[in-house]
Amino acid sequence: MENIPESSSKGTKRRRDEEESGDGKTPSLELDLTFSDTLVALRIMRAQFPHIPKVSVEPFMLKSQLYSSVKDRTLVDRELETLRRDKVLRVFKLNTGQDDHAVMFLDDYINQIDRAVKRIEGEKGGENEVFGWFKTHVLDSKLETGIEHQELCSLLSLGGKVKDSHISLLINAGIITRQLIDPNMYWFAIPSIGSLLKGLSQGRKEVISLLSRRRYKEMMLASLEKKRLRMSPLDMRFHLRDLIGSGHLRTDQTPSGLIIRVSKD
Known part of the structure; x- marks a missing residue:
């Protein structure tokens, strides 16, 4: 990842140290939900991209996930545009929704193309x-x-x-x-991403359905992020960031911790 500029934020190093320390478990999403700028958010989410057996896709992020992680959406759009023009990353229109866009670091995208070439060589x-x-x-x-x-x-x-x-x-x-x-x-487009986009659409429905069946259509984040999804190879953390950023879910702070609720129509 030679072309990814280093962020001056001390928070980046702190989070990286947390991820690499101890038993190797990723910190709770509650401790790692918001970031100070877009590049920090992208780098952390790239590091946390789920390992998916039998699927050879480099880490990608969604614009909606950035909206949930960096509170100023205008800042996200402006910084994404700068990173795109500086050829640090590429932005891709997805077929999973009208406003769905994926973000992938340029180095990762070139690696993904090279994988596709090897697959059809000959x-x-x-x-x-x-x-x-x-x-x-x-x-x-x-x-x-x-x-x-x-x-x-x-x-x-x-x-x-x-x-x-x-x-x-x-x-x-x-x-x-x-x-x-x-x-x-x-x-x-991102080669070989088809099965993950299907999982993205199905996983969104599964998370909303899971919460909608609760009495108050809500659940503590600490409990929710431990749930395993049946319909998506992407993990709960990936989907929660997406659904919060797209406005389908909202968060509320309580004395017991962060609660995730289905947004009212």
């Missing part, structure tokens, strides 16, 4: 060159979440002669996806 022998063109010419100059077909071809052509089969290869590898409303536009 299938299209001489055409795998397009992945190098994509990393060198497209990622370096196109920082937005989407790209138009003609612009994609123009940037790729800086590496060599572009064929339709090159574009198909990028789509099949999961690196770009066609936008449904405009077939001439593509979203940049």
Whole structure:
């Protein structure tokens, strides 16, 4: 992770020390729910991304999770934009909801692309060159979440002669996806993330359902975060940050600790 700038916040080192000390257990979400700035939040959440057997996806975060962790949403948007323009990270539009966006550090995203390339190596022998063109010419100059077909071809052509089969290869590898409303536009995508996005949608419903069955539609955070989800490979911590940030859940401080409640419609 060479391109991730060091934060000057002392809290980063303190939290990292807590994570690495003792029995290796992650600190309670109640002690680690809010952060002073976006980069600190991203780095901690990256470190806490759940280990998921049989799924080869680099850690990613959701914009909604940042909204739950850094209270000033305007600050989050501004700092995300700066980090994106500085090529520290990429932002991706997800198909799980109108406002759903994933965030991944650029180094991790390039590693994810390399994994996708290895997986299909040999299938299209001489055409795998397009992945190098994509990393060198497209990622370096196109920082937005989407790209138009003609612009994609123009940037790729800086590496060599572009064929339709090159574009198909990028789509099949999961690196770009066609936008449904405009077939001439593509979203940049995270390869191999499909099963996790399904789990994200199902896990959201499962957490809301779990709380909705309680008498007051609430539960102590300390108890809730110990629950295991049946429908999602992502852990409870991941989902709670997402649902709090998106406004589906809210937190209230009590003498006994933090309570998580279903937000009233």
